[in-house]
Amino acid sequence: xxxxxxxxxxxxxxxxxxxxxxxxxxxxxxxxxxxxxxxxxxxxxxxxxxxxxxxxxxxxxxxxxxxxxxxxxxxxxxxxxxxxxxxxxxxxxxxxxxxxxxxxxxxxxxxxxxxxxxxxxxxxxxxxxxxxxxxxxxxxxxxxxxxxxxxxxxxxxxxxxxxxxxxxxxxxxxxxxxxxxxxxxxxxxxxxxxxxxxxxxxxxxxxxxxxxxxxxxxxxxxxxxxxxxxxxxxxxxxxxxxxxxxxxxxxxxxxxxxxxxxxxxxxxxxxxxxxxxxxxxxxxxxxxxxxxxxxxxxxxxxxxxxxxxxxxxxxxxxxxxxxxxxx
Amino acid sequence: xxxxxxxxxxxxxxxxxxxxxxxxxxxxxxxxxxxxxxxxxxxxxxxxxxxxxxxxxxxxxxxxxxxxxxxxxxxxxxxxxxxxxxxxxxxxxxxxxxxxxxxxxxxxxxxxxxxxxxxxxxxxxxxxxxxxxxxxxxxxxxxxxxxxxxxxxxxxxxxxxxxxxxxxxxxxxxxxxxxxxxxxxxxxxxxxxxxxxxxxxxxxxxxxxxxxxxxxxxxxxxxxxxxxxxxxxxxxxxxxxxxxxxxxxxxxxxxxxxxxxxxxxxxxxxxxxxxxxxxxxxxxxxxxxxxxxxxxxxxxxxxxxxxxxxxxxxxxxxxxxxxxxx
Numbered sequence: 001x002x003x004x005x006x007x008x009x010x011x012x013x014x015x016x017x018x019x020x021x022x023x024x025x026x027x028x029x030x031x032x033x034x035x036x037x038x039x040x041x042x043x044x045x046x047x048x049x050x051x052x053x054x055x056x057x058x059x060x061x062x063x064x065x066x067x068x069x070x071x072x073x074x075x076x077x078x079x080x081x082x083x084x085x086x087x088x089x090x091x092x093x094x095x096x097x098x099x100x101x102x103x104x105x106x107x108x109x110x111x112x113x114x115x116x117x118x119x120x121x122x123x124x125x126x127x128x129x130x131x132x133x134x135x136x137x138x139x140x141x142x143x144x145x146x147x148x149x150x151x152x153x154x155x156x157x158x159x160x161x162x163x164x165x166x167x168x169x170x171x172x173x174x175x176x177x178x179x180x181x182x183x184x185x186x187x188x189x190x191x192x193x194x195x196x197x198x199x200x201x202x203x204x205x206x207x208x209x210x211x212x213x214x215x216x217x218x219x220x221x222x223x224x225x226x227x228x229x230x231x232x233x234x235x236x237x238x239x240x241x242x243x244x245x246x247x248x249x250x251x252x253x254x255x256x257x258x259x260x261x262x263x264x265x266x267x268x269x270x271x272x273x274x275x276x277x278x279x280x281x282x283x284x285x286x287x288x289x290x291x292x293x294x295x296x297x298x299x300x301x302x303x304x305x306x307x308x309x310x311x312x313x314x315x316x317x318x319x320x321x322x323x324x325x326x327x
Numbered sequence: 328x329x330x331x332x333x334x335x336x337x338x339x340x341x342x343x344x345x346x347x348x349x350x351x352x353x354x355x356x357x358x359x360x361x362x363x364x365x366x367x368x369x370x371x372x373x374x375x376x377x378x379x380x381x382x383x384x385x386x387x388x389x390x391x392x393x394x395x396x397x398x399x400x401x402x403x404x405x406x407x408x409x410x411x412x413x414x415x416x417x418x419x420x421x422x423x424x425x426x427x428x429x430x431x432x433x434x435x436x437x438x439x440x441x442x443x444x445x446x447x448x449x450x451x452x453x454x455x456x457x458x459x460x461x462x463x464x465x466x467x468x469x470x471x472x473x474x475x476x477x478x479x480x481x482x483x484x485x486x487x488x489x490x491x492x493x494x495x496x497x498x499x500x501x502x503x504x505x506x507x508x509x510x511x512x513x514x515x516x517x518x519x520x521x522x523x524x525x526x527x528x529x530x531x532x533x534x535x536x537x538x539x540x541x542x543x544x545x546x547x548x549x550x551x552x553x554x555x556x557x558x559x560x561x562x563x564x565x566x567x568x569x570x571x572x573x574x575x576x577x578x579x580x581x582x583x584x585x586x587x588x589x590x591x592x593x594x595x596x597x598x599x600x601x602x603x604x605x606x607x608x609x610x611x612x613x614x615x616x617x618x619x620x621x622x623x624x625x626x627x628x629x630x631x632x633x634x635x636x637x638x639x640x641x642x643x644x645x646x647x648x649x650x651x652x653x
Contacts, residue, residue: 032453033540035547047448054445055464057521061479064489080496082482082489124366131363137356138349143363150374154582154631156624157607158617159380163373166396179373182366212358241472244586248612259474266478267590298478305470313463 062302069093069295076289092288093296103297105254106261109173110240113257114304117177117239122232125187130216133194147184161248175249176242176257183238186231193224226315233312240304258301266294381628384410384621410622420623422598423606430583430602431576433512438519439576442527443569447561449528450535465525473586476522480514481505505591508599515587530568538564570647578635581627603627 032038064082071083072090097103131137132144160179169175197220205215221228243259250256256264346352383400385407392402414420445465452458468476482488486503494501504514542560551559585604592600601609603623611620642648 033544035544037553047451050448051452051461055461058464058468061483065479065482079492081487081492084489124369127362128366131359131361134356134359136346137359138352139360143360143367146367147370150370152632152635153374153378154624154628155374155377156381156621156628157604158611158620158624159377159383160373161612162380162383162390162396162617163377167372178369181373182369184370187366212362216362237470241470241474243472243474244589247589259472262478263474263590267474267481268593295482298475298482301475302471306467309467309470310463313466 065295065298065302069292069299071289071292073289073292076291081291090288090292093292096288096293097296097300102253102256103258103261103265103300106256106258107300109255110258113173113176113242114236114239116173117181118232118236120177121181121183121186121235121239122228124182125231125235126190126216126221126228128182129187129190130194130212130220133191135195147187150184164249170249171252171255172249173255176239176245179245180238180242183235186234190224190227190231193227194220197223229312230315233308236308237305258297262297262301265297381621381625383618384625386410386618388617388621390615390617406618410618411626414619414622414626417610419597419601419610420606423601423603424581426599427581427583427602430512430515431580434516434519434583435576437516438524439573441520441524443531443565445524446528446531446535447557450532462525465528467525468522469526471522473522473584473590476518477587477590480518480521506594508595511591511595511599515583515591518587519584530572531565534565534568535561567647570642570645574635574638574642577638578631580634581631 064084067086068076068083070086070089070091070093072088072092075083075087098107128147132140132147134140164170164175164179169178201219202215205219210218241259242257243263246257246260250260253260347355380400383403385405386400386403387406387409388399388403390396390399393399449458449462452461471479484490484503485505486501488503488505491501491503504510507514538560543556546556546560581603583602583604585602585608588600588602588605589608592605607620607623610616611623
């Protein structure tokens with residue numbers, strides 16, 4: 001049975017049903033099997049070099065951006081641009097950004113869209129996933145088919161644009177939320193989890209007089225907190241990162257999300273309408289250097305992903321594999 | 328996929344044969360239907376309605392002939408394949424198609440294998456803690472937006488970036504990797520690798536941990552060395568997943584991503600960076616050439632569908648399961 005078929009039938013796919021994956025090794029336990037030959041020093045060395053290079057390739061740019069955003073005018077001038085070695089911590093760029101103006105507004109817009117969007121998406125996705133998780137319910141297969149078919153059909157940018165604007169969503173923040181509110185992929189993941197909950201639990205609840213909403217709320221949700229957290233992170237990151245829909249639908253730059261500001265300000269090099277007021281804090285440079293402000297915007301744009309990431313990351317392998325198999 | 332009831336429960340076998348009548352089941356299940364309804368409604372409005380809306384590819388669509396979008400669609404003139412003729416006669420369209428296919432092919436060769444290699448490499452790390460740290464770090468960029476990824480690359484490799492800075496200091500002629508159309512394809516592939524190689528490895532890691540350890544032991548007992556075990560056990564173990572992802576990738580051959588290209592189109596020029604999606608945006612949405620844009624979108628959608636079905640057929644022929652069975 002193909003993986004997709006397993007998903008459609010609501011089973012949690014196993015890559016090889018005959019051999020379930022072995023239990024994870026305990027941390028620090030001796031792991032190399034006796035029959036395996038000891039590693040060659042050259043191989044080990046190469047492996048170390050490659051992996052270190054990869055980790056650095058990810059962390060180094062983030063480090064320089066952070067350090068530059070905290071650098072003073074003198075440091076930036078001395079190094080001729082991006083700063084690698086920190087000399088001092090100068091928060092004036094951040095003070096400048098948050099003292100009002102376009103960037104503050106964009107941060108607010110993005111936060112709003114992310115919070116409202118994630119809530120809407122999670123509620124609708126969880127409801128739909130539960131609604132289609134009963135194997136023998138009415139119309140459950142045609143409904144599922146309706147959802148899964150979207151994987152194969154590409155509706156096209158122009159008709160989508162016409163529908164969204166035709167609904168009067170142009171320049172409305174809902175245009176950043178509604179068209180992308182449902183991710184069928186996430187829905188399939190949650191549904192697979194619901195279907196894995198033992199039917200006896202549901203039956204018992206029903207005998208005690210619980211309705212479907214109550215079963216969902218008091219049985220399903222508490223049992224699938226991990227996967228819902230992961231899916232919530234996916235949705236939140238999606239909304240926070242939304243750029244293209246704002247290009248299509250938001251002309252009014254008071255409603256620009258942060259990604260749009262980042263693009264116009266840093267990639268296209270236009271200057272944002274910041275307050276323009278000098279920062280009046282004792283001991284802080286009057287006008288923060290432009291590059292530091294730019295890098296501060298980058299830091300702010302990255303930040304939410306990095307803050308949430310560690311909390312949800314441990315659920316990845318458990319939560320995502322279920323759906324990731326689908327691709 | 329039409330569901331006669333027996334076929335649905337054939338596997339589970341509980342209610343087989345004696346099912347309550349439809350009306351009773353409706354009365355029992357209506358809360359479930361109500362729960363699925365809002366999401367289904369959103370899909371119908373924002374996915375299926377535009378899909379149907381593709382008929383304007385055969386119209387000289389004029390948004391102003393009626394009072395609203397729907398009336399405009401009713402009153403617009405039908406022109407058959409006129410839009411497709413205009414489209415296919417536009418050399419810029421074929422440039423975009425060529426760019427898209429070149430980038431897809433390039434990424435297939437230089438990006439697709441990397442997550443597999445990375446997964447094998449990560450899998451070979453015995454210390455769970457070190458592996459966990461590395462995994463976290465390489466997953467991270469997947470959660471960055473394209474705007475951020477391009478910004479990071481620009482600050483490192485662009486004309487005002489760190490590399491150019493250092494080269495200027497060393498008395499060399501600084502170069503901007505970000506605005507060179509000749510190496511653009513390498514640049515976008517490098518960006519994709521930076522963003523997604525770790526994330527792409529997750530699924531292969533899962534497949535790796537599902538391979539039976541006894542196979543390795545048996546092979547080792549038979550005298551197979553490390554590389555032979557890799558070749559005869561690990562790779563065959565990964566094969567179904569590789570084929571599956573390859574099919575999905577082929578189905579997306581005409582969509583290489585939109586944001587990455589629109590963000591960099593200015594810097595390297597249309598010649599190198601125009602892909603199908605940006606073509607639709609610049610040639611149809613901005614100048615409001617709705618009919619032609621819909622034609623281009625339809626072209627892309629249909630080819631994509633054909634490709635994925637064909638690739639799946641092929642997978643079945645060589646004995647793999649593919650995305651869907653049958």
